[in-house]
Amino acid sequence: MPSTSDRPIGTEGSGAIHLDNVSHRYGTGDDTVTAVGPVSLDVPAGEFLVLVGASGCGKSTLLRLIAGFEQPTDGQVDVLGKPPTPGESAGVVFQQPRLFPWRTVGGNVDVALKYAGIAKADRGARRDQLLERVGLEGTADRRIWEISGGQQQRVAIARALAAENPLFLLDEPFAALDALTRERLQEDVRGVSSDTGRTSVFVTHSADEAVFLGSRIVVLSKRPGQIALDLEVDLPRGRIDFDELRNSRDYNSLRSEVSHAVKAAAA
Ligand SMILES: Nc1ncnc2c1ncn2[C@@H]1O[C@H](COP(=O)(O)OP(=O)(O)OP(=O)(O)O)[C@@H](O)[C@H]1O
Numbered sequence: 069m070p071s072t073s074d075r076p077i078g079t080e081g082s083g084a085i086h087l088d089n090v091s092h093r094y095g096t097g098d099d100t101v102t103a104v105g106p107v108s109l110d111v112p113a114g115e116f117l118v119l120v121g122a123s124g125c126g127k128s129t130l131l132r133l134i135a136g137f138e139q140p141t142d143g144q145v146d147v148l149g150k151p152p153t154p155g156e157s158a159g160v161v162f163q164q165p166r167l168f169p170w171r172t173v174g175g176n177v178d179v180a181l182k183y184a185g186i187a188k189a190d191r192g193a194r195r196d197q198l199l200e201r202v203g204l205e206g207t208a209d210r211r212i213w214e215i216s217g218g219q220q221q222r223v224a225i226a227r228a229l230a231a232e233n234p235l236f237l238l239d240e241p242f243a244a245l246d247a248l249t250r251e252r253l254q255e256d257v258r259g260v261s262s263d264t265g266r267t268s269v270f271v272t273h274s275a276d277e278a279v280f281l282g283s284r285i286v287v288l289s290k291r292p293g294q295i296a297l298d299l300e301v302d303l304p305r306g307r308i309d310f311d312e313l314r315n316s317r318d319y320n321s322l323r324s325e326v327s328h329a330v331k332a333a334a335a
Contacts, residue, residue: 126293159228174208184231
């Protein structure tokens with residue numbers, strides 16, 4: 069798995085994600101909407117990039133372009149030096165967990181492991197490892213309807229991590245959750261990203277979420293989204309006291325800087 073100190077072979081200096089003058093339009097003729105761009109961005113391996121901006125500024129479009137779900141109308145998207153392949157380049161978590169309701173918690177993760185080409189004999193151990201990583205140890209046999217919305221989103225995270233794709237992409241994954249569950253999951257995602265060193269891109273409206281999670285924050289202007297602010301976050305990472313972090317002066321001053329930038333960019 070890639071990390072800042074252990075980059076995948078052949079990507080030295082080229083970054084995990086490279087966007088070169090990328091724009092994306094939907095529709096044709098009078099119905100054309102330019103959702104995003106032009107955007108140029110280099111994301112080194114191991115970075116946790118947060119895209120933040122007002123509703124409709126093109127954040128999800130940019131994420132879908134990086135996942136390879138959409139092709140850019142103009143410009144070039146590269147992941148590890150080549151155009152992204154949907155389902156291969158990235159594990160993706162959406163706002164809704166999108167689980168198979170007729171399968172168990174473990175069964176949902178098993179499907180992802182199967183599609184990732186993991187041999188049947190190895191799947192049980194890998195599944196248990198992934199469930200433990202997202203705080204769901206001992207729940208493999210439970211039905212999806214027996215667990216909470218927050219736990220369902222944890223299953224979606226485990227599933228997205230199963231294939232060990234180079235990228236981990238999350239599109240407002242906690243928007244539908246209550247504040248406390250949201251904080252817990254933010255802490256878990258921060259921990260997972262520190263543990264795995266996976267290059268991550270996270271989309272949110274929230275300046276607070278951006279500052280808590282990001283090692284880098286990009287604020288997008290209103291549609292068509294362009295980079296209004298590109299900020300390295302110099303807060304401690306790794307296994308730290310999260311309450312202390314949230315209460316620190318640096319954290320709060322950065323949060324207000326990002327919050328002002330998001331409002332200014334949307335005006
Ligand atoms: N499939 C589509 N067809 C047509 N227009 C689309 C499509 N997807 C998005 N758009 C439009 O593109 C613009 C950007 O949408 P996008 O979902 O990328 O923004 P966003 O910043 O993620 O918004 P939100 O925060 O509300 O989810 C919006 O005006 C949206 O209506």
